Amino acid sequence: MRRFELTPEQDQLQRAARGFAEKRLPVAHLRGLRDSHDPLRLSRALWREMAHLGWAGIAVDEAHGGAGLGLLELGLVMEELGRTLAPTPLLATSVIGATALAAGGEAVRAHLPALAAGERLVALAFEEERRFAPYTCRTTAHHASGGGWVIDGEKVFVLDGPAADLLVVVARVSGEPTDRNGLVVFAIDRATVGVDLQPLSMVDSRGVARIRFSSVAVPSADVLGEPGKGADLLDRLLSRATAALCAEMLGASDAVFHATIEYLKQRHQFGVAIGSFQALKHRAAHMFCELELTRSVVRAALVAIDRASPDAETLVSAAKARASDTFLLTSSEAVQMHGGIGVTDDLDIGLFYKRARVCDLTLGSSAYHRDRFARLGTGS
Amino acid sequence: MSRSASDEEFRAEVRAWLQANCPASMRTPFLPGDEVWGGRRRTFPSDDARIWFERAVERGFTVPSWPKEYGGAGLSREQARILDHEMRAMGCRSPLISFGIWMLAPVLMEYATDEQKAEHLPAIARGEIRWCQGYSEPGSGSDLASLATRAVLHGDHYVVDGAKVWTSHADQSDWMFCLVRTDAEGPKHDGISFLLIDMTTPGITTRPIPLISGSSPFCETRFDGVRVPARNLVGREGGGWQIAKKLLEHERSIISVMRDRAPEEAESLPAMLKRCGDASLRDRVIQAELDFLCNRLTLERTAEAAKAGRGPGAASSMFKLYGTELNKRRKELRVELAGYQGLGWEAPGFEPGELQITREWLRSRANSIEGGTSEIQLHIIAKRVPGLPD
Numbered sequence: 001m002r003r004f005e006l007t008p009e010q011d012q013l014q015r016a017a018r019g020f021a022e023k024r025l026p027v028a029h030l031r032g033l034r035d036s037h038d039p040l041r042l043s044r045a046l047w048r049e050m051a052h053l054g055w056a057g058i059a060v061d062e063a064h065g066g067a068g069l070g071l072l073e074l075g076l077v078m079e080e081l082g083r084t085l086a087p088t089p090l091l092a093t094s095v096i097g098a099t100a101l102a103a104g105g106e107a108v109r110a111h112l113p114a115l116a117a118g119e120r121l122v123a124l125a126f127e128e129e130r131r132f133a134p135y136t137c138r139t140t141a142h143h144a145s146g147g148g149w150v151i152d153g154e155k156v157f158v159l160d161g162p163a164a165d166l167l168v169v170v171a172r173v174s175g176e177p178t179d180r181n182g183l184v185v186f187a188i189d190r191a192t193v194g195v196d197l198q199p200l201s202m203v204d205s206r207g208v209a210r211i212r213f214s215s216v217a218v219p220s221a222d223v224l225g226e227p228g229k230g231a232d233l234l235d236r237l238l239s240r241a242t243a244a245l246c247a248e249m250l251g252a253s254d255a256v257f258h259a260t261i262e263y264l265k266q267r268h269q270f271g272v273a274i275g276s277f278q279a280l281k282h283r284a285a286h287m288f289c290e291l292e293l294t295r296s297v298v299r300a301a302l303v304a305i306d307r308a309s310p311d312a313e314t315l316v317s318a319a320k321a322r323a324s325d326t327f328l329l330t331s332s333e334a335v336q337m338h339g340g341i342g343v344t345d346d347l348d349i350g351l352f353y354k355r356a357r358v359c360d361l362t363l364g365s366s367a368y369h370r371d372r373f374a375r376l377g378t379g380s
Numbered sequence: 381m382s383r384s385a386s387d388e389e390f391r392a393e394v395r396a397w398l399q400a401n402c403p404a405s406m407r408t409p410f411l412p413g414d415e416v417w418g419g420r421r422r423t424f425p426s427d428d429a430r431i432w433f434e435r436a437v438e439r440g441f442t443v444p445s446w447p448k449e450y451g452g453a454g455l456s457r458e459q460a461r462i463l464d465h466e467m468r469a470m471g472c473r474s475p476l477i478s479f480g481i482w483m484l485a486p487v488l489m490e491y492a493t494d495e496q497k498a499e500h501l502p503a504i505a506r507g508e509i510r511w512c513q514g515y516s517e518p519g520s521g522s523d524l525a526s527l528a529t530r531a532v533l534h535g536d537h538y539v540v541d542g543a544k545v546w547t548s549h550a551d552q553s554d555w556m557f558c559l560v561r562t563d564a565e566g567p568k569h570d571g572i573s574f575l576l577i578d579m580t581t582p583g584i585t586t587r588p589i590p591l592i593s594g595s596s597p598f599c600e601t602r603f604d605g606v607r608v609p610a611r612n613l614v615g616r617e618g619g620g621w622q623i624a625k626k627l628l629e630h631e632r633s634i635i636s637v638m639r640d641r642a643p644e645e646a647e648s649l650p651a652m653l654k655r656c657g658d659a660s661l662r663d664r665v666i667q668a669e670l671d672f673l674c675n676r677l678t679l680e681r682t683a684e685a686a687k688a689g690r691g692p693g694a695a696s697s698m699f700k701l702y703g704t705e706l707n708k709r710r711k712e713l714r715v716e717l718a719g720y721q722g723l724g725w726e727a728p729g730f731e732p733g734e735l736q737i738t739r740e741w742l743r744s745r746a747n748s749i750e751g752g753t754s755e756i757q758l759h760i761i762a763k764r765v766p767g768l769p770d
């Protein structure tokens with residue numbers, strides 16, 4: 001079975017996403033949100049437009065108002081959004097949120113149509129450390145005397161937290177703080193009493209929050225999956241999210257690479273285009289190769305998840321390690337090859353470079369995923 | 381090694397002087413924005429900074445080895461080394477940060493007339509005049525010799541027209557040392573002259589350009605019919621390129637050593653590694669530490685050779701290249717070690733020290749571009765590798 005060639009429908013979807021990103025979500029959009037200190041760091045109006053195009057609910061089943069498509073399709077849209085550094089809720093809401101809510105009972109799944117309509121945004125609150133450590137959880141969940149649960153704790157680095165209506169929260173029912181066992185996942189309304197959200201100003205200008213939960217009461221109906229086995233769901237969310245983030249990084253790397261190539265052709269020094277200097281030309285060729293390898297492994301990871309292939313996790317880690325490195329390489333070379341103008345805020349290059357650093361540390365750095373790749377077995 | 385009794389006396393004397401005159405708060409690492417740059421519009425982050433500046437100026441310790449007539453302390457090489465050592469040991473801040481001292485003064489000493497020296501050197505030593513560097517232009521960066529800012533002699537004045545770019549602190553500076561084209565006909569290197577320009581002259585405008593690190597230290601500088609007295613030409617007309625290159629050597633040496641002396645991070649890389657506990661970063665931290673050591677040893681070895689009369693030459697390019705690339709690596713590692721807390725842009729939610737990690741990492745990206753890019757340093761070094769064809 002082919003895994004790299006797109007169907008005509010997929011191809012069309014990708015083109016549509018590219019057109020939308022270029023027209024409605026150019027890099028200037030991110031700058032605008034940054035410079036106006038927008039508290040949400042994304043536009044809900046534009047998200048509704050994307051919902052109309054069918055992208056908010058792209059992976060939601062048709063019974064709940066979605067398009068019932070796969071992670072590959074989501075990845076194609078992510079890739080195009082990555083080209084313009086578009087800050088949208090696609091990752092947090094449509095990749096993670098949709099999968100999480102689908103694992104809940106009827107009450108929770110009832111949010112899905114609103115999610116697909118672009119009216120409900122979701123964020124996953126699971127991290128408590130300064131770096132990716134998915135199971136480390138000191139946030140506690142206790143049975144409340146009158147039924148339901150009570151949550152206490154603090155989460156950091158909640159992506160798209162500031163705009164979220166609904167929080168998918170990981171808490172601990174038993175075990176030690178770093179145990180994989182003993183976790184439980186909830187869907188909690190952002191407006192619930194005891195939820196205190198602090199938006200953070202990040203170097204890549206994206207929306208991130210720190211969230212405190214103080215004696216937050218949650219009905220039993222809002223538990224996702226089985227209490228104590230929350231890590232099974234969390235793993236699924238994280239591997240889908242990681243693959244989707246890789247697609248974004250691929251798009252961003254490709255865009256920043258092409259901007260650099262354009263500059264190498266256009267900028268003249270010593271009477272010739274700087275792209276004619278071997279010192280730069282060979283590095284451009286090297287980046288081109290890295291990008292090609294990244295394109296393959298990212299696509300393979302997305303498809304493997306859709307097909308539930310046994311090597312899916314191995315491919316996800318390979319993709320993250322590779323995409324992180326490629327994005328860091330292409331964006332840092334872009335800065336250097338632009339010379340003085342490359343370190344100015346007048347150019348978009350710096351925004352790509354900042355995003356690359358954040359993406360690397362998001363959902364596990366390239367070193368983390370190389371290690372995970374090794375632990376999973378190298379898949380060859 | 382035997383030290384002369386008078387050197388030991390000198391050591392005791394400066395130690396006591398520093399104890400008595402360097403305020404306690406000036407014996408701590410710099411915080412961002414704490415540097416004293418001098419100039420007509422000089423500002424001080426604190427009273428202590430002003431006191432320390434004034435006392436150092438008085439004693440000639442902003443430029444310890446310069447002759448007294450130019451505002452220095454007239455120290456011998458060995459005495460200057462002792463002072464430097466004592467200041468480091470006590471953690472004293474530099475009382476004055478100055479392009480004038482670092483870059484311009486060495487070439488003035490070598491090429492300027494006695495009148496020019498008398499006019500400019502004492503004002504540099506005393507931090508009264510702040511200088512900026514007008515080399516790069518929109519069309520001339522790495523290919524600096526292609527610069528096009530014109531200076532045409534009319535009687536006893538040059539009339540300057542053109543644009544400079546990336547001029548660090550142009551908007552804060554009183555004077556600029558500037559490369560101008562006085563001859564557009566012959567070989568490009570021979571038509572360049574080195575001109576000193578008062579920034580208050582009519583026709584000069586500056587526009588700050590923001591950097592990715594958030595600050596706006598550099599500017600676009602435009603010249604429209606700017607009249608500069610011909611006596612502000614340093615060296616001969618058309619002889620500017622040689623001076624320009626000499627100055628760049630000084631600049632590169634400074635950029636590389638500055639990294640070494642940089643208010644070294646509150647917490648060392650190994651300490652950060654220990655606290656963060658991410659074993660995957662261990663090897664890179666060790667590599668950075670090891671390279672740092674080797675680089676420092678090479679600096680020391682080169683300094684000893686220089687003392688024996690073997691000059692900097694390609695060494696300044698080598699240290700510029702290696703020092704800045706290493707600094708970029710170290711600053712980026714700090715972000716990785718700090719994790720999510722190293723990715724903040726503004727408070728709340730981040731400590732000042734954490735935000736500094738982010739900003740310094742971004743600022744370090746310019747190190748391998750300013751003062752000549754890494755690629756250009758590699759070219760220069762390659763030319764010196766014996767036997768390598770051109």
Ligand SMILES: Cc1cc2nc3c(=O)[nH]c(=O)nc-3n(C[C@H](O)[C@H](O)[C@H](O)COP(=O)(O)OP(=O)(O)OC[C@H]3O[C@@H](n4cnc5c(N)ncnc54)[C@H](O)[C@@H]3O)c2cc1C
Nearest residue numbers: 277336337339340515516521522546548746750751753755
């Ligand atoms: C923070 C900062 C402060 C600065 N301060 C000052 C200042 O005070 N005064 C001043 O005059 N200038 C200043 N500069 C300018 C600096 O000197 C130039 O940016 C630098 O020389 C590079 O020139 P450019 O920006 O035009 O890049 P370009 O020369 O256009 O270079 C673009 C890319 O091409 C590469 N390249 C160019 N030629 C070759 C070649 N032959 N072989 C291989 N690669 C090549 C470069 O290495 C670079 O990667 C500053 C720059 C920065 C970033």
